[in-house]
Amino acid sequence: MMRLFTTYNRALLTISIIGLLIIGYLFYNTLSQYLNKQIDNYLVEELLEVKDYARNKTNYPAHVVFEDLVIEYHKISKQHIKRHFGDTVFFNPKKGHKESGRFLEEDLALGGKDYNVKIIASKIAHADQAQSIFLVIILPVLGLLVVILLVNRYMTKNIWLPFRQILANLKSFNLNHGGNYQKVDTSIVEFKELNDAIVDISQRVKSDYKEIKLFTENASHEMMTPIAVINSKLDMMLQSNNLSEEESKNLIDLYSATSKLTKLNQSLLLLVKIDNNLLKDKEEVNLKKLIEEKLAYFQEFIQQKNINIKLDSQDKELLMSRYLADILLDNLIGNAIRHNKIDGSINIELNAKKLAISNTSEADALDPSVAFERFYKSPSSEGMGLGLAIVKQTAELHQFKIVYSHEHNLHSFCLIF
Amino acid sequence: MKILVIEDEHTLRANIIEYLMAEGNVCDQAKTFAEAAQKTALYSYDCILLDLTLPDGDGLTLLADLKKMERKDGVIIITARNSVDQRIEGLSLGADDYLIKPFHLSELSARIMAVIRRRTFNGSDVVVFNELAIDVQAKEVKVNGKDISLTRKEFDLLVYFVANKAKVISKSAAVTHIWGDHADMADSFDFIYTHIKNLRKKLVDAGCKDYFHSVYGVGYKFAE
Structure with a gap:
């Protein structure tokens, strides 16, 4: 070259x-x-x-x-x-x-x-x-x-300077982080044309991207009202005094499908919000305390599977959205419980540099290249495959790194601050 | 209780009204901003259910107007927009609660009762049902004047059921009430069963009548 x-x-x-x-x-x-x-x-x-x-x-x-x-x-x-x-x-x-x-x-x-x-x-x-x-x-x-x-x-060095600048600006242009393509001032016609073409394309890409996201957001919002109608109808049907067993079973299935639909919608909306950086309420979140809260919150599930929790945590505060911190831990700890086995174990390690959560499971190792992709789920998972995508987006938004590994029959997720 | 339901979606509005009226409430309805503004100007309500996205206006404007008039009506925002900012704006404008669609009617009913209780009984917030006395503020339950100790979740469930007396509450609604948005854990329905079983046992042991009735595995009813 x-x-x-x-x-x-x-x-x-x-x-x-x-x-x-x-x-x-x-x-x-x-x-x-x-x-x-x-x-x-x-x-x-x-x-x-x-x-x-x-x-x-x-x-x-x-x-x-x-x-x-x-x-x-x-x-x-x-x-x-x-x-x-x-x-x-x-x-x-x-x-x-x-x-x-x-x-x-x-x-x-x-x-x-x-x-x-x-x-x-x-x-x-x-x-x-x-x-x-x-x-x-x-x-x-x-x-x-x-x-x-x-x-x-x-x-040549000087003449190509605007070209280098265009290249540098193009490299730093990121759809997700909302920044605009920085226009480069140049008196050279060819570079001006190139620059204008890139400005034009970047704006179009941006508006298309925005439209797609807006579409997802609007579609999800618009779906909430019909789901609310279904939910309220189900609640009304439930009040009927002469439900047959058959009808009850149907109601259970309908409730479960509606709640899945709701959850899917909420997850999509959350992803859009993280993408658009709409959750700006940053505060110091005490991670150690939050983990303890989550373990209490999930205690029935932990007890039911007789999961042994090993918690080794130091005080760690993170400047981030409390709402997202909550969801991040819900997803990571929830997954560690949900995919665990009877008499299994969960190790949680928190220090100044990282949070590592590893758990036993009967499931095989995930494919690390797609584990965080939207709608990817392991064959044994009953979820929708958005939980880890949300974890990843949240991590990226806060410039953390999330790494999955599978060693000694332990699935571990490590969040590096 | 007198409740105004401001909601442009016809079926949802009808269901909410039907559910609330069956509990002995008086309901009024408005499907547009103009209609809502007119009704709130003419009458006062114990609680107003306010949808934020109305065809001809923003519900938050109506809320701001109500607060400007120093109205004492309780307001619960019901909206499809789960936006942190809007939630904060709504609550800072004086809304008492914020409920995101879709919700269970039993949840809505429990929230309405909580709002009305807070507004009517200043300070002491005790719900009495026959031999049961629940102090919602202090989180204490008495059966025939005798304290019984409940876990946090059992207590929440009891308050929830009492607020929906004689109504069937689906397990799905109960799970959502206890575990919120994250109620999708695989075995969460079993825990509702366990919690209710424990709750029933504690109440019956303390000499309370067993008011819980199971409904075909779909849910439970708290009734005489």
Whole structure:
């Protein structure tokens, strides 16, 4: 995985370097060819001077050595070399070292005798010139390239800043916690469009989500009145003085179905309320005391199954909705009793960091990945599968963590504060 | 007792009235906010049952108006909205109780009796039924003037049944009354049986007549 502008920079850098090398090579070559041509012209002029000189003098021409020019005469028997140019390395006696040069060689008849004339001109001065020209051109180009790369780096960093901000805001956007998508101010059209599109989508998602929740809330509320009617009708039927046994049984079933329906509705409404964070009545709740209250509240059920309760609790206060704390413990302790076996046990451990409730049961381990999902229930459960979902939502609302584990035949739920 | 039932749902209103009238109460009814405002302006009641969501207005407004007029009528809010805020608002506006739909008529009746008792007998709150005397405030029960000791749940059940004299109370209603919203424990019906059995035994042992009658496993009736 590579960042967008690392990829971009890498390509830019590679192309720039290759381009620069090619351009540099071509430029240098052309420049040296041009300089060679200049030296060659100079050599030809020197040769003409040699010829002029030879016309007037008849004696043997001597070697000539100047600072940058060497003329050599070698007697030969017959002329056979035509004029030609070439590169060479020669010993410069004036300077006392070898240097590169350009030569012109031609066989000439001087004073009636045949000579091979070789004129060598030092390239050093010209090479220095070429180097200067090359550097004067190439160095600014290199500098420009570095500046471009730096500017590019800075620009991409800055130009993409709104994009990063958009990304960060998008990541922190959470439907459940009610916050809005934070709009990012940017003058770049593309990002503005992206931003507007996200704002638009987030608002639509939000309103859809709100509508769904509102729908659940309204549906549940609207159902309460008909259920109330059914309930009151049942209560009236019960008052009839001549109920048959059959009718009584039907009444029992109807009562139980209605109470299940009521409970389902209440649970759904509660979930909506937790989702919408509507239960804002926060207060210091003494968990230790509340647990003791709950154990007293459930005492008949505990006694009936002859459940052994091991309570190890320290004082712990939590800042949370009392109503939700109540429901949280009702669900956790209620479950530990409901799913327990005869002569079973429940361990409750409360300290500053966590509340752990574990219980024996005949039921197999729950699947921890779905145990807290809405409407998930173990095959043996008679509930609706909303209790643990409520526990989880409540925990999340208060930034607690709830973990289920199954070890040594103990189902445990651990609430980490 | 004179009770005004403000409820827009026809069947529910009719059932509430029928149940309450059978207990010897006089009932008046209103199905809209306007009707309710008119009736409360003209008459006074021992207790007003107030539905908050009326087709033409908010029940809380009516409640606020009643309190502005310094009316002494007891008010019980009956609503489908189980909202903590609304509950607090309702009670702070002067409602005596708050009952969430759906409810059992026996529960409603018990709440009405409690409200009327609180409003009528200042301080001492003693319900007398033949040889039974129940001090609801002090949570004491006397049979022929002799104290008997009941558990908290047994006491609650007794008060509940006495408030619904001669009515069959379903086990479902009794369970809800004792364990509230969390009455869905698997064996809760058995506990009602156990509690009532113990309660009966304690009362009979103290020389009280056995007023509890079982009704086909559906529920119980407290009657002569």
